[in-house]
Amino acid sequence: HLGLHTCVETTGQGCTKAWNSVLPHTDLCLVCIKHAIPEKYEQITRTKKLDRCLKFLKELEKRNIPWWCRYVVLPGYTDSKEDIEALIELVKNSPTCERIEFLPYHELGKNKWEELGIEYPLKNIKQLKKSEIKWICDMVREAFKDRNIPVTAIVDPTTMDYMEMKGNVHSTESLACLEGPGNRFLLFLNGCAARCLYCSNPDTWDETVGTPMTVAELIKKIGNLKNYYINSVGGGGVTVSGGEPLTQFAFLSCFLYAVKKVKPKMCIIIII
Ligand code: SF4
Known part of the structure; x- marks a missing residue:
C-alpha cells in the first residue's frame, strides 16, 4: 500500500x-x-x-x-x-x-x-x-x-558519441579546493527537484536553463589545467555538483566516462 x-x-x-x-x-x-x-x-x-x-x-x-x-x-x-x-x-x-x-x-x-x-x-x-x-x-x-x-x-556512454553530448551547465570553477581533496575542477549542473530551506543555489533548480556545453568543451577546459589537478597535494581531480547533478544523469554519465577515459586515475567526486 x-x-x-x-x-x-x-x-x-x-x-x-x-x-x-x-x-x-x-x-x-x-x-x-x-x-x-x-x-x-x-x-x-x-x-x-x-x-x-x-x-x-x-x-x-x-x-x-x-x-x-x-x-x-x-x-x-x-x-x-x-x-x-x-x-x-x-x-x-x-x-x-x-x-x-x-x-x-x-x-x-x-x-x-x-x-x-x-x-x-x-x-x-x-x-x-x-x-x-x-x-x-x-x-x-x-x-x-x-x-x-x-x-x-537510449545510449550507453561506451557506445555513443559521448563527447558531443550536451548538458545545461550552471557554472564551472577551475581551481576549487573545498569540494574534495586537492585542487579540483568544479562543475555545477542545473536541475534539482528539492527546495531545501537553506539552499544557497536556488538559481540551479531549473534544469532547462544554463549554458549548453558539450562534454568535449568541458574536457578541453579540464585538459588545459590537468597538471594542476594531478600534481596537487592530496590528489586533485574533478567534482560535479549542482543543483542535483543526477538530474542530468545521461549527460553526467558521458562526462564522467570521458574524464576517466582521458585520465583514468583522475579522482571524481559527485556531490549529491
Ligand atoms: S540544490 Fe541542494 S540544497 Fe538546493 S534545493 Fe537542491 S538539494 Fe537542496
Missing part, C-alpha cells in the same frame, strides 16, 4: 492468466518489440511469438495501460527501411503507446555469453553510434508527429 507508480519491462509474452494477475497492478509497461515482421521476429528471438506480443498490446489497450516501445537497432536484422515501416505500423495500431525508444546495438553482454560458455552469435556485427540511428528516429518522429509521441535513442 505504498501508492507508488509501477512499471514492468517485458517482451509482451506470458499467458492470459499471467496478464490477469499482473496487469491490474501495473501503471506502465516498457515493451521490447523484438521485430514487427514475423519471420524476422523468429530470426532474432528464435521463437514464433510475435502474435503473443501483439495480443499483449491489445490487452494493454483494453485495460487502457500506457506502454513505451523499446526497439533494439541491430545492423542487418532490424534496421532496414522495411523493418522500421513495419514497426511504425505496429505502434500505429496501439493507441496507448506513449513513447518510442531506440537502443543502438552494443556488445555489453558479449563477455557474459563467453563466461557462460555460450557462443556469441553476433561476433561480426559492429556496435552502433547514436548518430547512425538518427535517420530512424527522424523517420519515426515524422510518422507520429500528429500523436506527439516522443522518439528518442
Whole structure:
C-alpha cells in the first residue's frame, strides 16, 4: 500500500492468466518489440511469438495501460527501411503507446555469453553510434508527429558519441579546493527537484536553463589545467555538483566516462 507508480519491462509474452494477475497492478509497461515482421521476429528471438506480443498490446489497450516501445537497432536484422515501416505500423495500431525508444546495438553482454560458455552469435556485427540511428528516429518522429509521441535513442556512454553530448551547465570553477581533496575542477549542473530551506543555489533548480556545453568543451577546459589537478597535494581531480547533478544523469554519465577515459586515475567526486 505504498501508492507508488509501477512499471514492468517485458517482451509482451506470458499467458492470459499471467496478464490477469499482473496487469491490474501495473501503471506502465516498457515493451521490447523484438521485430514487427514475423519471420524476422523468429530470426532474432528464435521463437514464433510475435502474435503473443501483439495480443499483449491489445490487452494493454483494453485495460487502457500506457506502454513505451523499446526497439533494439541491430545492423542487418532490424534496421532496414522495411523493418522500421513495419514497426511504425505496429505502434500505429496501439493507441496507448506513449513513447518510442531506440537502443543502438552494443556488445555489453558479449563477455557474459563467453563466461557462460555460450557462443556469441553476433561476433561480426559492429556496435552502433547514436548518430547512425538518427535517420530512424527522424523517420519515426515524422510518422507520429500528429500523436506527439516522443522518439528518442537510449545510449550507453561506451557506445555513443559521448563527447558531443550536451548538458545545461550552471557554472564551472577551475581551481576549487573545498569540494574534495586537492585542487579540483568544479562543475555545477542545473536541475534539482528539492527546495531545501537553506539552499544557497536556488538559481540551479531549473534544469532547462544554463549554458549548453558539450562534454568535449568541458574536457578541453579540464585538459588545459590537468597538471594542476594531478600534481596537487592530496590528489586533485574533478567534482560535479549542482543543483542535483543526477538530474542530468545521461549527460553526467558521458562526462564522467570521458574524464576517466582521458585520465583514468583522475579522482571524481559527485556531490549529491
Ligand atoms: S540544490 Fe541542494 S540544497 Fe538546493 S534545493 Fe537542491 S538539494 Fe537542496
